[in-house]
Amino acid sequence: xxxxxxxxxxxxxxxGQSMTLQCAQDMNHNSMYWYRQDPGMGLRLIYYSASEGxxxxxxxxxxxxxxxxxxREFSLRLESAAPSQTSVYFCASTPGMNTEAFFGQGTRLTVx
Amino acid sequence: xxQVKQNSPSLSVQEGRISILNCDYTNxxxxxxxxxxxxxxxxPTFLISISSIKDKNEDGRFTVFLNxxxxxxxxxxxxxxxxxxxxxxxxxxDAGNNRKLIWGLGTSLAVNP
Numbered sequence: 001x002x003x004x005x006x007x008x009x010x011x012x013x014x015x016g017q018s019m020t021l022q023c024a025q026d027m028n029h030n031s032m033y034w035y036r037q038d039p040g041m042g043l044r045l046i047y048y049s050a051s052e053g054x055x056x057x058x059x060x061x062x063x064x065x066x067x068x069x070x071x072r073e074f075s076l077r078l079e080s081a082a083p084s085q086t087s088v089y090f091c092a093s094t095p096g097m098n099t100e101a102f103f104g105q106g107t108r109l110t111v112x
Numbered sequence: 113x114x115q116v117k118q119n120s121p122s123l124s125v126q127e128g129r130i131s132i133l134n135c136d137y138t139n140x141x142x143x144x145x146x147x148x149x150x151x152x153x154x155x156p157t158f159l160i161s162i163s164s165i166k167d168k169n170e171d172g173r174f175t176v177f178l179n180x181x182x183x184x185x186x187x188x189x190x191x192x193x194x195x196x197x198x199x200x201x202x203x204x205x206d207a208g209n210n211r212k213l214i215w216g217l218g219t220s221l222a223v224n225p
Contacts, residue, residue, distance in 0.1 A: 004155070042217040043156070043201065090155050100146065101213075103155025 002026050006091050006104035013081040013111045021076040021107050023091030031094045032074035033058075033101070034066060036087040043090070049074055081111040115139050116204050118216040125223050131189040133200050133219050138183065141208030147176060147187050148201045150218070156201060160187070192223045 004025045013019055025032065033048040035058075045058030049068040063085060065077045074093075078085060088108050092101040117136045125131045135145075143164040148156035162169040162176045162185065169176050175188045189196055202216040 040217065043215045045213070092155070100158040100161065101148075101156075103157065105155050106153070 004091055004093055004102050004104040006089075006107050008107060009105065010108050011110070013078075013109065015082060015111060017081050018077070018079050019081065020078075021089055021091075021109075022073070023075065023104060024073045025091075025093040025102070026072065027093060027095075027102065028071070029093035029095050029102070030071070031096060032068065033092045033094075034064070034074070034076045035090045035092065036060065037090060037106075038087050046076065046089075078109075081109075083111045085109065086111045113138075114217070115142075115206075116202055116214050116216040118200075118202055118219045120219050121217075122220040122222070125192045125221065127194055127223055127225050128191045131187075131192045131196065131221055131223065133187040133189075133202075133221065135185045135187075135202030135216055136183060137185075137204055137214075139204070139206060139208070139214075140183070141206055142204035142214070143207040144205040145176070145178065145185055146203045146205075146213075147174075148203065149196075150199045150201065159200070189221075192221075194223050194225050197221055197223045 007022045030051045034046040035043045044060050047066040049055045052071045067075045088106050090106050091104040094101045115138050146161040147159040149159045150156040160174050178185045199218045199220045201218045204214050206212045
């Protein structure tokens with residue numbers, strides 16, 4: 001039972017580099033989300049996709065783009081990484097919008 | 113401004129005793145509340161929820177109480193076990209804002225053997 005799978009688990013980037021965080025769920029969920037977690041800040045929503053073919057900004061979208069490739073996959077792209085984007089990133093999915101969420105294990109990203 | 117407040121960053125409890133984690137909220141449009149548990153290096157996992165039309169929901173050792181007039185909810189764990197040591201997040205659905213999910217900052221629970 002894979003649930004929500006995120007890759008990679010760890011990544012170090014230099015300032016200005018780009019990368020894409022991958023997320024896939026095998027639960028046939030409609031909605032998917034990208035969060036970041038920083039010390040003292042809790043979980044903050046970056047982008048979400050209420051259903052296949054739609055994406056919307058969350059609380060902290062600046063510096064990120066997303067793609068809902070199909071119902072299973074929702075990727076997060078950093079076009080030009082900045083040290084302020086050092087964080088732990090979590091992907092989540094829900095059967096419907098904001099019902100009980102299933103989270104991936106997280107990606108720990110460091111931008112130097 | 114935090115709409116969901118978990119005022120205790122940490123809590124330490126003896127194994128077998130009750131753990132009580134508190135959560136306060138400010139928005140009267142919140143109509144559904146969820147608790148998540150998070151272990152280090154893992155994603156949060158859903159624990160228990162409660163609708164605003166109820167005042168109590170129980171699932172095994174976990175009970176959530178909701179006091180709407182006080183805008184307060186609490187998670188009770190009885191009896192506490194060392195495996196319950198984790199960060200607990202309170203979250204609320206905002207019926208007045210497209211059912212946006214609002215998160216608290218979390219409480220770190222340590223259950224000591």
